[in-house]
Amino acid sequence: MKALIAVTAAAAALMAQNAMAADAAKLAQAKGCMACHQIDKKVVGPSYKDVAKKYAGQGDAADKLATKIQKGGSGVWGAVPMPPNNVTPAEAKELATWVLAQK
Secondary structure, three states: OHHHHHHHHHHHHHHHHHHHHHHHHHHHHHOOHHHOEOOOOEOOOOOHHHHHHHHOOOOOHHHHHHHHHHHOEOOOOOOOOEOOOOOOHHHHHHHHHHHHOOO
């Protein structure tokens, strides 16, 4: 019985995680992020997988990326600057967390 409860809890957690990822992907699309970025290929900016690799293991990566999403940035990925985006702090954090989860 304990094993069944553990499996059920793990499945529920995975479903919730997948739902949050789908919501973040929709948010990225709605906010125009996908015009310059894709999950697995460089467009104008780096792929999200490349961003996740670059920031892997950095404890403050989600906060750094959330700030860049909101305020923009330049010089990290080349000469093309990323403009500031019209997102709330919570949306920026959600997007940053999602980007960092790309493998």
